[in-house]
Amino acid sequence: MEIRGPLELPAQREDVELTTADGLTLVGELAIPQDTPPVATLVTLHPLPTAGGFMDSHIIRKAAARLPALADLAVLRFNTRGTTSPRGTSDGAFDGGAAEQFDVAAAMDFVHARALPRPWLLGWSFGTELALKYGRDHDIAGVILLSPPLHRATESEVAAWADSEVPLVVLVPELDDYLRPDEARERFASIPHAQLIAVEGGKHLWVGETQTRRVLTEIVAAVNPSALPLATHWPPTD
Numbered sequence: 001m002e003i004r005g006p007l008e009l010p011a012q013r014e015d016v017e018l019t020t021a022d023g024l025t026l027v028g029e030l031a032i033p034q035d036t037p038p039v040a041t042l043v044t045l046h047p048l049p050t051a052g053g054f055m056d057s058h059i060i061r062k063a064a065a066r067l068p069a070l071a072d073l074a075v076l077r078f079n080t081r082g083t084t085s086p087r088g089t090s091d092g093a094f095d096g097g098a099a100e101q102f103d104v105a106a107a108m109d110f111v112h113a114r115a116l117p118r119p120w121l122l123g124w125s126f127g128t129e130l131a132l133k134y135g136r137d138h139d140i141a142g143v144i145l146l147s148p149p150l151h152r153a154t155e156s157e158v159a160a161w162a163d164s165e166v167p168l169v170v171l172v173p174e175l176d177d178y179l180r181p182d183e184a185r186e187r188f189a190s191i192p193h194a195q196l197i198a199v200e201g202g203k204h205l206w207v208g209e210t211q212t213r214r215v216l217t218e219i220v221a222a223v224n225p226s227a228l229p230l231a232t233h234w235p236p237t238d
Helices: 058-071 100-113 126-137 155-163 181-187 209-223
Strands: 012-019 025-032 040-045 073-078 119-124 142-146 168-173 195-199
Touching: 012 073, 012 100, 025 058, 025 100, 040 058, 040 100, 040 126, 040 209, 058 073, 058 119, 058 209, 073 100, 100 119, 100 126, 119 126, 119 209, 126 142, 126 155, 142 209, 168 181, 168 209, 181 195, 195 209
Parallel strands: 040 073, 040 119, 119 142, 142 168, 168 195
Antiparallel strands: 012 025, 025 073
């Protein structure tokens, strides 16, 4: 069958809880390859919860549904504080990106406790702000930013990544509602090693199978390029 929409490929999936330093419980899910150890881990940070973002926002949900099987990746997704999804509601209340630093830390603590390999932060929209503001505090293999609005991450917080050696991949939709490629090049120019990818025809929400496949392909190109090209049918054909 063709891989598209909500199709969920085989994986080991486990409901998990993360505990923050300020005593909150966050609900989430860990998906890992069914039969082989993961080669890397995506720690996903969802879009703005006050605008409908949560751990089931479609790119994050599809990464968890497909990439354990297609690219041997572990995918951790969770609701930040005060956020609700079918999985449940995380404790606490939305704090505009401030106390959410504890949510990022709780996710990274979980990754290290489970000995999950090569964690990459994968932020989308609001999640990119959390990755930029707090990612440097943690031992990560890299960062992928989807549709960064740069509303909350300050100029100095962005520029601080110039001293980091980890890869930083920035996917900017051509038709984004907040930050388009030309401005993004200017605002990320302070990070010489940032790889900015302008996606022709792309929009902030990456709606549609064509955009979904482009985003997932760029994620895998950064994290496990040996898995490319991604299969479009399941089971994969030679």
